Amino acid sequence: MELSEEDIWYFRYNGFYRLPELLAGDLIDRLNDVTDMQISGLVEPIIWESTKSRTPTDIRRLSKIVERNAAYLEAASYPIVLDALQGILGPNIELLTNKHNHLMVRPAGSFPVPWHSGEEPYDHLLITVIIYLEESTLDNGCIRLVPGSHMRPFNRTRRPKQDSFHESDLYYRSVPMPMPKGGVLLFNDSCFHGSDKNRNHQSRRSMTLGYQAHNVHNVIKEDPEKILLRGEKTYIGHPHPFPY
Numbered sequence: 001m002e003l004s005e006e007d008i009w010y011f012r013y014n015g016f017y018r019l020p021e022l023l024a025g026d027l028i029d030r031l032n033d034v035t036d037m038q039i040s041g042l043v044e045p046i047i048w049e050s051t052k053s054r055t056p057t058d059i060r061r062l063s064k065i066v067e068r069n070a071a072y073l074e075a076a077s078y079p080i081v082l083d084a085l086q087g088i089l090g091p092n093i094e095l096l097t098n099k100h101n102h103l104m105v106r107p108a109g110s111f112p113v114p115w116h117s118g119e120e121p122y123d124h125l126l127i128t129v130i131i132y133l134e135e136s137t138l139d140n141g142c143i144r145l146v147p148g149s150h151m152r153p154f155n156r157t158r159r160p161k162q163d164s165f166h167e168s169d170l171y172y173r174s175v176p177m178p179m180p181k182g183g184v185l186l187f188n189d190s191c192f193h194g195s196d197k198n199r200n201h202q203s204r205r206s207m208t209l210g211y212q213a214h215n216v217h218n219v220i221k222e223d224p225e226k227i228l229l230r231g232e233k234t235y236i237g238h239p240h241p242f243p244y
């Protein structure tokens, strides 16, 4: 479903939006099956929870997921995801394969994701989409976002030093985002966010993806790290001579 003007206003000022619809259950099942195989096969590239042990229950994150299996690209291109993105990015939408493009496994006991904002809060709009393969709750360390932090008019380091997830002003300013299995969360990647320890006995899987409008002026338009998922590559910049 396309975003209404009110949805777009909500996203613009708060920096996040939860889709009211879910991805189809059979696609989520396939994604979980594929993910089971990636985990049991210890398929690299992997980010580990600890440096000590290398078993499937130590996998914190699977990187480069789009390259692993077509099901991940199918989820990234799912119509409800692109319809929502179109309301914010316009018709020409690219998936970035060198930003995010990972699956958080968050095994039982998984350590917090420290507070950070993915991008500096200036011009370019990079939208993070998280697709939940398992339910995300307060108990298993759901993501927390600081609403409106993408519009901060002051400088602040994107990755503040922190001794504890809870002892941060960002924690007190944040709101938790519990999400259902199959749910989709969009947020402005300049928003501060982090997620708590997984206190549950099971994993909490979600895919993290980054999208941009093809039209943003970042010059390299035929970049192999970008996959056009909807629309056209129409950007022309300021060519010389200018075609009147």
Ligand SMILES: O=C(O)CCC(=O)C(=O)O
Pocket: 104, 106, 113, 141, 142, 143, 193, 194, 195, 206, 208
């Ligand atoms: O969902 C989480 O645990 C954190 C997500 C996140 O910040 C990321 O994937 O970059």
